[in-house]
Amino acid sequence: MSTPDSRRSRSSPRPTEMKTRAALFFFALSMLSSPVQVGQNRALKDDLGYSFQMSSPPQRIVSLAPNITEILFALDLGNKVVGVTRFCDYPPQALLKEKVGGMVDPSLEKIKFLNPDLIIAFRGNPIRMLTRLKSLGFPVFIFETGSDLESLFLMIERVGLLTQKTTEAHSLVTALRQRSEAIQAVLQSVTLRPRVFLSLHGLGLWTCGKESYLNDLIRKAKGENVAGAIPKKWLRYNREQLVRDNPDVIIVLAKSQADYQTARDWLVKEADLRDLKAVRRGEIRFLDENLASRYGPRLVEALGQLAGLLHSRHIGEER
Amino acid sequence: MTLAGRKRLLLMILLCLFLGGLLLSLLIGPVQTSARDLGNFLFNHDKTFSTIFLDLRLSRAALAFLVGASLGLAGAILQGYFQNSMADPFVVGVSSGASFGAVLCLTLGLNVSLFGFSGQSFFSFASGFAIVYLVYLLSQKKGVFKVETLLLTGIAAGALTSSLTTFLLFLRSDSYEQAVFWLLGSFSLAEWKQVGMVGLYFCISLALAQSLAKDMNLLVLGDEIAQSLGCPVRRVRKIFLVVSTLLAAASVSVSGIIGFVGLVVPHWIRILIGPDHRRLFLYSALAGGVFLVYSDLLARVVLFPTELPIGIITAAIGAPFFIYLLNQRR
Numbered sequence: 257m258s259t260p261d262s263r264r265s266r267s268s269p270r271p272t273e274m275k276t277r278a279a280l281f282f283f284a285l286s287m288l289s290s291p292v293q294v295g296q297n298r299a300l301k302d303d304l305g306y307s308f309q310m311s312s313p314p315q316r317i318v319s320l321a322p323n324i325t326e327i328l329f330a331l332d333l334g335n336k337v338v339g340v341t342r343f344c345d346y347p348p349q350a351l352l353k354e355k356v357g358g359m360v361d362p363s364l365e366k367i368k369f370l371n372p373d374l375i376i377a378f379r380g381n382p383i384r385m386l387t388r389l390k391s392l393g394f395p396v397f398i399f400e401t402g403s404d405l406e407s408l409f410l411m412i413e414r415v416g417l418l419t420q421k422t423t424e425a426h427s428l429v430t431a432l433r434q435r436s437e438a439i440q441a442v443l444q445s446v447t448l449r450p451r452v453f454l455s456l457h458g459l460g461l462w463t464c465g466k467e468s469y470l471n472d473l474i475r476k477a478k479g480e481n482v483a484g485a486i487p488k489k490w491l492r493y494n495r496e497q498l499v500r501d502n503p504d505v506i507i508v509l510a511k512s513q514a515d516y517q518t519a520r521d522w523l524v525k526e527a528d529l530r531d532l533k534a535v536r537r538g539e540i541r542f543l544d545e546n547l548a549s550r551y552g553p554r555l556v557e558a559l560g561q562l563a564g565l566l567h568s569r570h571i572g573e574e575r
Numbered sequence: 576m577t578l579a580g581r582k583r584l585l586l587m588i589l590l591c592l593f594l595g596g597l598l599l600s601l602l603i604g605p606v607q608t609s610a611r612d613l614g615n616f617l618f619n620h621d622k623t624f625s626t627i628f629l630d631l632r633l634s635r636a637a638l639a640f641l642v643g644a645s646l647g648l649a650g651a652i653l654q655g656y657f658q659n660s661m662a663d664p665f666v667v668g669v670s671s672g673a674s675f676g677a678v679l680c681l682t683l684g685l686n687v688s689l690f691g692f693s694g695q696s697f698f699s700f701a702s703g704f705a706i707v708y709l710v711y712l713l714s715q716k717k718g719v720f721k722v723e724t725l726l727l728t729g730i731a732a733g734a735l736t737s738s739l740t741t742f743l744l745f746l747r748s749d750s751y752e753q754a755v756f757w758l759l760g761s762f763s764l765a766e767w768k769q770v771g772m773v774g775l776y777f778c779i780s781l782a783l784a785q786s787l788a789k790d791m792n793l794l795v796l797g798d799e800i801a802q803s804l805g806c807p808v809r810r811v812r813k814i815f816l817v818v819s820t821l822l823a824a825a826s827v828s829v830s831g832i833i834g835f836v837g838l839v840v841p842h843w844i845r846i847l848i849g850p851d852h853r854r855l856f857l858y859s860a861l862a863g864g865v866f867l868v869y870s871d872l873l874a875r876v877v878l879f880p881t882e883l884p885i886g887i888i889t890a891a892i893g894a895p896f897f898i899y900l901l902n903q904r905r
Contacts, residue, residue, distance in 0.1 A: 355880075357605070357880065357881075358881070361763070361881060361882060363604075363605040363606075363880065364631050364763070364764070365604050365605055365606045365626075365627045365631045365632070366605045366606055368606075368623060368626045368627055368631065369606040369623060369627060371623055382753070384753075384756070384764055385764060388764045388766065391766065392626065392630065
């Protein structure tokens with residue numbers, strides 16, 4: 257069987273600029289994933305630094321997070337997935353899979369019953385749980401959230417490596433990257449970056465900081481995250497600070513239109529927030545949480561939506 | 576009924592409840608299993624079912640039993656020690672102290688282990704002991720314990736260490752699950768290794784407590800009388816303090832804080848078979864174990880398939896009882 261390396265080298269030729277990027281990318285890939293001489297002993301390290309021994313392609317995969325499930329289905333591994341969490345609702349076929357529990361409280365015995373040969377975990381799954389799964393003899397591979405789209409692409413490639421679907425992973429990443437570049441190309445002539453406050457739950461002022469991939473999305477969508485300088489992934493923003501920042505647009509991440517309405521009503525009612533520029537002008541926009549809060553392939557779609565929300569006029573003209 | 580008869584009856588009931596609880600624990604779980612599956616596993620050695628029944632469900636029930644037994648015994652000891660029936664590892668603050676030690680050890684990353692005696696259990700023990708000693712110093716005046724002072728110092732010490740624990744958990748990134756585990760308790764990740772560890776501490780403690788039960792009976796009369804009756808008061812007190820802390824710390828380090836077991840159980844037992852510590856210790860341990868096996872079952876089925884932290888169940892049963900006791904004292 258061909259090693260991931262040899263498959264990878266076959267996937268050229270490409271334009272020169274793509275080549276440089278690809279070279280950089282694979283350099284980063286080799287640095288981060290450190291496949292210790294893949295092909296000889298097939299040892300990988302997961303994002304928490306635990307080494308992982310690869311064997312034959314996995315046939316029974318349990319996914320412990322919705323974004324992992326999405327990546328697996330996107331890599332055409334839907335038929336190999338035997339267990340998912342109760343939050344895994346995309347693609348719809350994922351709903352038909354056996355549920356092992358939530359992200360924080362998956363059931364060990366459910367997992368044992370499904371008898372997986374690969375468990376893919378994500379940050380948010382309790383480490384104690386994952387350690388226990390390992391002690392039961394299951395191969396567990398843990399992924400971390402990255403801070404931008406590029407690290408998502410890297411993660412998808414690594415899932416490909418892990419499941420021995422490198423070709424599929426590579427073409428998925430290529431497609432996603434092209435789509436993301438196309439979106440950014442449309443915005444190329446935009447010079448004015450609206451100042452954005454992204455509200456994660458609608459109520460309360462949870463937002464994304466510098467280390468969050470959503471910050472990267474806002475940047476790529478030609479916006480400026482008011483919390484973008486704070487070196488954190490997620491944080492509760494200070495009200496006074498928000499009043500001082502006075503953002504042009506407020507993006508509300510919500511599960512549904514109804515939740516978005518609730519958040520909107522709340523912003524309009526709060527005495528200190530209703531005078532914000534964005535609130536006065538009604539620049540409170542809805543972004544589907546299901547798309548944007550998952551570190552998976554649909555993040556590029558979220559980027560498109562975000563670009564539309566921030567620069568609808570501009571994109572309209574281009575079309 | 577005579578005392579001997581009541582004792583025998585209680586023992587029978589506890590054993591039946593224990594066996595029933597064990598069977599239910601084996602049969603109830605997220606994976607649907609029937610008595611036939613259990614039979615199949617026993618006679619045909621299905622590997623998947625062997626893991627589910629032995630490594631997941633049986634180990635969990637065993638750990639729940641041992642932790643319950645440890646807490647029941649610790650409660651019985653502390654109630655005798657402080658000469659009042661409101662004491663228990665949770666109320667006195669030992670549990671919170673021990674959980675603080677465990678979390679501190681985790682935060683510092685000192686996860687070393689020697690002969691199953693992990694750095695974590697050492698830290699648990701040390702900080703649990705510090706708390707119980709502090710409470711001891713503050714709540715006694717010339718060898719007499721004032722109930723109010725004992726309860727209030729215990730609550731204050733517990734609140735302080737709990738807030739420190741929360742603070743440490745806040746610093747860690749995976750804090751939600753950790754906070755629930757350390758502050759409300761859970762057996763969802765039980766394993767045989769932990770059963771062995773708690774079992775070992777429990778057996779040593781029970782043997783020590785049982786061998787000094789007679790002295791505990793004397794201590795209840797007051798230190799001076801006990802001394803005059805030939806009880807080495809200071810040494811005995813020291814040993815009991817260490818033993819009860821050991822029990823609480825070992826329990827906490829595998830299951831987080833589970834409150835009120837040590838309060839409720841010895842109380843029931845005392846009502847049923849009287850205050851003689853020679854029996855009280857053993858029966859409290861047994862009943863504590865049974866109590867937690869059933870509490871854990873409840874925690875698993877109330878919101879099925881989601882699990883409740885077991886501390887919620889024991890508090891829901893124990894706290895009203897605590898209030899009832901307070902009311903009785905008036």
